[in-house]
Amino acid sequence: MEKLKELLEKVQKGELSVEEALKFLKDLPYEDLGFAKVDHHRALRKGVPEVIFCQGKTPEQVVKIAERMMQKGTNIMGTRASLEVFEEVKKAIPEAVYYPDARIFAVIKEPAAKNRGxxxxxxxxxxxxxxxxxxxxxxxxxxxxxxxxxxxxxxxxxxxxxxxxxxxxxxxxxxxxxxxxxxxxxxxxxxxxxxxxxxxxxxxxxxxxxxxxxxxxxxxxxxxxxxxxxxxxxxxxxxxxxxxxxxxxxxxxxxx
Structure with missing residues (x-):
């Protein structure tokens, strides 16, 4: 919802054309990559962006999904990620961090709000x-x-x-x-x-x-x-x- 408000404000201020806004909006529900349909709306529905389950995916597929999420400005988390997968992600997204014991990689664009408990x-x-x-x-x-x-x-x-x-x-x-x-x-x-x-x-x-x-x-x-x-x-x-x-x-x- 915040993204939609931001888009409308930019269009109203003339910082973004209607055509450019439409290009962004068409991918909001999900983006079809052929081998995967990336759910860019999940953060709006659940408060948490889509998480990439890496097991069974090729490193190239994981990188492609992560790159598209990166372009949308969302936080990225990949679970069951091998070191091989992470190394390929790291080449494409240098700020990616790996947690080897958890087999998770993450790219945090905006730290999550802290819960009290x-x-x-x-x-x-x-x-x-x-x-x-x-x-x-x-x-x-x-x-x-x-x-x-x-x-x-x-x-x-x-x-x-x-x-x-x-x-x-x-x-x-x-x-x-x-x-x-x-x-x-x-x-x-x-x-x-x-x-x-x-x-x-x-x-x-x-x-x-x-x-x-x-x-x-x-x-x-x-x-x-x-x-x-x-x-x-x-x-x-x-x-x-x-x-x-x-x-x-x-x-x-x-x-x-």
Missing amino acids: IIAVVSAGTSDLPVAEEAAVTAELLGNRVERLYDVGVAGIHRLFMNMEVLEKARVIVVVAGMEGALASVVGGLVDKPVIAVPTSVGYGANFSGLSALLTMLNSCAGGITVVNIDNGFGAGLAAHQINRLGGREDETLIS
Whole structure:
């Protein structure tokens, strides 16, 4: 909506011709690149621009999408991005930044407004770190303060209990766990805030590539737990952001 107002103002001031404005407007709903239809309107609908899921795309396809988003002046985030993909993006967009643990690249044209609350990202084991970091970095790039609490799984539950202050000050908690996925139930039974559970594909054969953790989390007897798909750190980070922003932005005036 701000882009539309800006266009109208430029046309009214004579800084932009009607023809030039129409060229911009025709790509607003989406832009057809043949192999992809880039959703330039998503930020208007959801408050978050389209995110590029890089897995399965060629580096050239990712670069083309990123370049078109860059031309529209939106922030860019690419998930499941290999180093090879990032290196190609970096050649085209030098300001791109890579977060290797999260497998995310980003180009931030305008930093997101800061949300007031804190999101805690908790992982059962170090092997869950890539998924946990995908959630944490996603939330941070969207304007949230994130507290990380890693390697506190049920095999040594005292590690969690000795760090309860992290859970207590958070507004929403993302719990990432593989194997049997029990950590989400433990955390859900201890706190009075939303818990987003993320099953990971970490585990031995009977883990079935994360299916056992997924079923454990779905069958949790602790209330207030919602579950995203296996290894979906991005989905958890975005959901946590959407919950956290309901509490308002740091620059908004509090009304008593």
